[in-house]
Amino acid sequence: MSATIEIREGYVPQSPATLAAYLSGIPAVRSRLGGTESQWSIAEVGDGNLNLVFIVKGPKGGVAVKQALPYVRLVGEAWPLPLSRAHYEHMALSEQARLTGRLVPAIHHYDEKLALIVMELLEPHIIMRRGMITATLYPKFAEDISTFMARTLYFTSDLALTADRKKAMIAAFAGNTALCKITEDLIFTDPYRIAELNRWTSPQLDSYAARWREDGALKVAVSRLKLKFLSSAEAMLHGDLHTGSVMLTPEDTRIIDPEFAFMGPMGFDVGAVIANFLINYFSHDGHEDVPGERDAYRETVLTMMQQIWILFREKFLDLWRGNPAGDAYPISLFQGEDGAATLEAERQAYMDRLWDDTVGFAAAKMIRRVLGLAHNIDLEWIKDADRRAACEARVLTLARDMMVNTTDYPSITAVADAARRVRAEVKSY
Numbered sequence: 151m152s153a154t155i156e157i158r159e160g161y162v163p164q165s166p167a168t169l170a171a172y173l174s175g176i177p178a179v180r181s182r183l184g185g186t187e188s189q190w191s192i193a194e195v196g197d198g199n200l201n202l203v204f205i206v207k208g209p210k211g212g213v214a215v216k217q218a219l220p221y222v223r224l225v226g227e228a229w230p231l232p233l234s235r236a237h238y239e240h241m242a243l244s245e246q247a248r249l250t251g252r253l254v255p256a257i258h259h260y261d262e263k264l265a266l267i268v269m270e271l272l273e274p275h276i277i278m279r280r281g282m283i284t285a286t287l288y289p290k291f292a293e294d295i296s297t298f299m300a301r302t303l304y305f306t307s308d309l310a311l312t313a314d315r316k317k318a319m320i321a322a323f324a325g326n327t328a329l330c331k332i333t334e335d336l337i338f339t340d341p342y343r344i345a346e347l348n349r350w351t352s353p354q355l356d357s358y359a360a361r362w363r364e365d366g367a368l369k370v371a372v373s374r375l376k377l378k379f380l381s382s383a384e385a386m387l388h389g390d391l392h393t394g395s396v397m398l399t400p401e402d403t404r405i406i407d408p409e410f411a412f413m414g415p416m417g418f419d420v421g422a423v424i425a426n427f428l429i430n431y432f433s434h435d436g437h438e439d440v441p442g443e444r445d446a447y448r449e450t451v452l453t454m455m456q457q458i459w460i461l462f463r464e465k466f467l468d469l470w471r472g473n474p475a476g477d478a479y480p481i482s483l484f485q486g487e488d489g490a491a492t493l494e495a496e497r498q499a500y501m502d503r504l505w506d507d508t509v510g511f512a513a514a515k516m517i518r519r520v521l522g523l524a525h526n527i528d529l530e531w532i533k534d535a536d537r538r539a540a541c542e543a544r545v546l547t548l549a550r551d552m553m554v555n556t557t558d559y560p561s562i563t564a565v566a567d568a569a570r571r572v573r574a575e576v577k578s579y
């Protein structure tokens with residue numbers, strides 16, 4: 151944690167009253183909303199961990215406004231956080247828009263000084279996590295998220311960029327250290343030690359938390375992942391790609407909130423998606439009124455999870471075969487039929503390594519949502535603590551095995567099978 155709250159000249163946290171006056175001074179936003187300031191409705195709706203979020207509606211249309219606070223909203227002023235995260239979010243959103251078009255919200259206006267972004271209002275979209283808790287089907291999601299990940303990760307990697315452009319991207323994102331530090335602490339360190347902000351369903355999971363702090367193999371495994379996170383600048387990551395960073399309808403998917411963006415290991419983003427599907431899979435035992443009521447949805451969650459990896463792998467490989475413009479693996483080294491075959495075998499091996507990273511990072515993301523500070527509503531909304539702890543114990547059991555015995559998970563099918571097995575075998579906490 152940095153020591154003091156940042157003071158930036160010209161920065162004022164907005165309220166509905168000040169925001170109306172501010173937005174009326176931006177012609178593009180004023181005309182999008184229509185009418186005059188007095189006709190606009192403005193509500194602060196932020197329920198995330200970090201920022202203010204306003205929904206503004208006028209006679210003609212609406213916008214969403216996101217503003218960084220100089221501290222972590224979830225914790226308060228005791229945890230200062232730099233306003234610069236809005237700069238990195240804006241940069242990542244712009245890059246993601248260039249690479250994926252309508253898979254991210256359009257930006258209408260950016261104010262660096264106010265750390266504020268005015269964006270497209272996504273309606274009637276909802277946060278994906280909320281939809282999945284109520285067992286809603288999203289038939290387009292696997293296609294869309296696999297495209298998003300394949301394009302943002304491939305085109306910002308050394309496979310697609312020349313070394314100078316890649317290094318320029320590393321430099322551009324290098325300052326997002328405070329947000330990276332949150333991940334380094336909350337995901338890779340705190341769940342495995344006594345930390346003030348840790349919490350879990352207690353007393354039910356006390357013995358799990360204690361075992362996690364004493365498990366040498368697990369601590370080595372998570373430390374290897376942390377080292378990769380710290381040192382592997384493979385591609386521009388979203389950095390927080392959970393189902394709370396997706397707004398969607400069954401027909402339209404948008405990826406939001408890339409304030410944790412930086413140049414890091416690709417498996418961190420892919421693993422985040424897989425982790426959140428597994429957490430959701432296990433959570434339905436705590437939500438269904440009649441046992442078995444959600445069997446079909448549970449299987450849908452696993453099917454989607456498998457599609458996501460399979461589609462991502464295919465799309466990433468196709469991009470590599472079609473756009474080998476980067477300085478890595480120069481085509482001049484792989485000429486002729488033999489060269490092409492050698493390179494294709496290496497592409498498959500590359501994806502296998504990325505898969506191993508994905509399994510490990512997914513496991514780390516599952517564990518932090520049960521034993522760390524920030525939990526998922528998939529599990530938090532299970533009111534009965536015993537039922538919740540039983541679901542959480544299954545999350546922890548699978549995640550530990552994925553992290554320590556990663557080679558036992560050679561495919562996404564193996565992960566899905568293990569999830570079913572753990573659900574059947576772990577009866578309680």
Ligand code: SR1
Pocket residue numbers: 199200222224332333336390524
């Ligand atoms: C203090 S921030 C906690 C978490 O919220 C964000 O969504 C990230 O996942 C972060 O780790």
Ligand code: MG
Pocket residue numbers: 198199390395407
């Ligand atoms: Mg977020």
